Amino acid sequence: MESEYNSATQTSVNENSSKFSTQFSPGTYCYHNSFGFGCVQSVDSEQGCIIIKFETQTKPRSMDAGFCAKILTILPKEHIIVEARTNAEDIQKLAKDDPIALVIRVLQSFPTHQASSLKVKEVLNQALSNFLAPNEFKTWWNGVQKKIKSEARIDCSKDSPSNYTLLETPVATDQKLIREFFDSTTLEQKLAKAAELMKLNLAPAELQPVVEHLNQMLKEATLSPVQQLKACWMRDDLSGSNAAADEQAIIQNKHALLLNILDELSKAEQGRFLSSIKSVRSDWEDTLINFCTQSQNLNSIDSSFKFLSHNDALSALIKTLKEDLKERTLSKAFVIWLINHNSQYASILSPLLNQQLLTYIFQLINNESVLQKRNCHMDLAELLYKDKSFIETILSTLPSSEIAGHLLQLILANQSLSYAKKCSFITRFIRKFPELENTLKDRDTHRKEDKLLVSQASLDRLQAEYKKLVEEDIPNNKAAIAKARELGDLSENSEYKMAREDQTVLQARKVSLERSLNNCRVIKPEDIPSDKVSVGTQVVLKSKAGNTTYTIAGAWDGQPEKNILSYQTPFAQALLDKAVGDTVTLPNETTATVQSIKPYSI
Incomplete structure (x- = not known):
């Protein structure tokens, strides 16, 4: 300082x-x-x-x-820090009504009438410390910086925008913005300055240098397709004309990149882009349907869906989505969008809201857990858990509790769902179909009588986890709680709260492991038959799609991405006890024939 x-x-x-x-x-x-x-x-x-x-x-x-x-x-005595003490009322009034005047006073105190924004900020912070608390000054200074950008008496340096210079002759706002436009080094910076110029409602002649500069950038062909598009739009907006040739060329010649372009645009820009596609391409409907089914960007899906809806062109999209659902190729991103918007577009999306969709969603949930592709905004299980209407909407379309029971089995067998989520989903099913509660009781009674069939390797793995849990993790957590308790005031002690939360998780895992380890039986090679599908066999199924090999594994050995299925899954349950030549209807509603069966080491 x-x-x-x-x-x-x-x-x-x-x-x-x-x-x-x-x-x-x-x-x-x-x-x-x-x-x-x-x-x-x-x-x-x-x-x-x-x-x-x-x-x-x-x-x-x-x-x-x-x-x-x-x-x-x-x-x-005339220094602003002194005046803030000797003439506090006037300085406080300036800070409120004319903060730029204070900035100018500070710049005038430097020999060259020039200073970095940091120096100006520090002087003003010291001057106003009796009026503004630190957080209030921060807010005040952020507002002042925005005003400085449009202040004709203060220049922001080309080499360092954080340097402020007090000008002898004020520069008009439009001239300042035009100069800053040409001083900018990136297209994004230039477009931001051009957007500010747009708000000034200047005559086309005054904007002509900017328009010509954007034209020259487009001719140099150094811009990405998205940058080209944005430069075209800004040029046309500034000139008040529509030189559509450049935009048309991008849309016609970059067909393979249109989805990438859409994903990089803002929501407002996406609407403009889709309108341009409609005016340029005769296959615009197919193009937008592809956006809906292929994009991983929720904004892109939403913009494309709404555009098709506004243009009465949704029938082809719904048909495509039904086919994708049947083939199990419906994108996860669209499923997420559908869950988020099912109430808004209930009548339009009703052909998709059925048993098949919910079955597919629970398969996705299981797969994303196995493949560890979950993230905060694409967690299907969490989204479905928080949504209060989607499952209920689908359950209302089911003709019988028997079908609901099949869906409930998917939930119960899903190894990636937490206990809380399973309970929440089960409650929703029972609320709609109360008779399912008896089915659950029968299932629990039956499960108490049966041991889980597991491989020796998976048993060793869980036993090792349990040993580490009770010998290392839980004692370490206990020590962490004791140490955190020493920090005092438990109501405001974040370390203590975190340690107690960890304790809850560790104890729950301990109980779960104990229940599993006490209720399992290792599969022995001599127990694996070769004439029927059972745990420890590899089966080849023939369907319209061709031959597919599946391995029926122990309760803890499932690897769906490799077609290794826990025998508890609905898919494996449909195959158990089948012999060569038998025909089976699978949970995905396809029919297949058992081609061969052989023991498999698990």
Whole structure:
């Protein structure tokens, strides 16, 4: 801070001790790098001391004159920091009504009338510290910086926009923006300045240099397709004309990149882009249907769907979506969009809201857990858990509780769902079909009598996890709780809360592992038959899609991405006890024939 004041028009202290009494006479204002603003109360020439009262100190400080000469900066009475104390009411009024005037006052205090934004901010922060709390000053300064950008009397340097220079002759806002447009080094910066120029409603002739510059950039062919499109739009908006040739060329010649372009545009820009596609391409409907089914960007899906809806062109999209659902190729992104918008477009989406969709969603949930492709905004299980109407909407379309029971089995067998989510989903099913509660009771009774069939490898894995849990993780957590408790005040102790949350998770996992380990039986090779599908067999199924090999594995060995299925899954359950030549209807509603069966080492 001290260096900032030294560079302003402030009197440096003469180190000559014979003059210190004159320089530091009572009433002189000064600044100390650590103590801040102060005022000289008295001078003791005989002792060579100066008595100074600093704002940050409760009592006056006696300081050696030679020391003061080196570290103190004298502030003239007209300095803004001084005036903020001697004329507080006026300075406070300026801060509220005309903050730019304060910035100009600070810039005038520097020899070259130029300073970095950091220096200006620090001076003003010190000046206004008696009026504004730190968070209030931060908000105030952010607003001032925005005003500086459009202030005709202050110039932001081309080389460093954070440098402020007070101009002798004010520059008109439009001229300032045009110069900043040409000084900008990236297209994004240029487009931002051009957008500000648009708001000034200038005559086309005044904007012609900017238009010509954008035209030249388009001719140089160094821009990406998205940049080309945005440059075309800005050029046409500034000129008030529609030179559509460039935009048409992008849409016609970059067909393979149209989806990538759409994904990179803002929501407002997407609407304009889709309108342009409709006017340029005869296959615009197919193009937008492809956007809906292939994009991983929820905004792109939403914009394309709404555009098709507004143009009465949804029938072909719904047909395509039904086919994708039947083939199990419906994109996860569209499923997420559908869940989010099922109430808004209930009548339009009704052909998709059925048992088949919910079955597919629970398969996706299971797969995304296995493949570890879950993230905060694409977590299907979490989205379905928080949504209050989607499952209920589909359940209302089911003709019987038997079909609902099949869907419920999918939930119960899904290994990626947490206990809380399973309970939530089960409750929704029972609310619609109360008779399913008896089915659950029968299932629980049956499960108590049966042991889980597992491989030796998976048993070893869980036993190792349990050992680590009870010998390392839980003791470490207990120590962490004790240490956090020592920090005091448990109501405000985040470390303690986190440790207790970890404890809950660890104890729940311990109970779960104990239940599993006490209720399992290792599959022995001699128990695996070769004449029927059972746990530990590999089966080849023949369907219209061709031959597919599946392995029926133990309860903890499922790897769906490799067609290795836990015997508890609905798919595997449909195959159990089938022999070669048998025909089976699978949960995905396809029919297949068992071609071969053989034991498989699990």
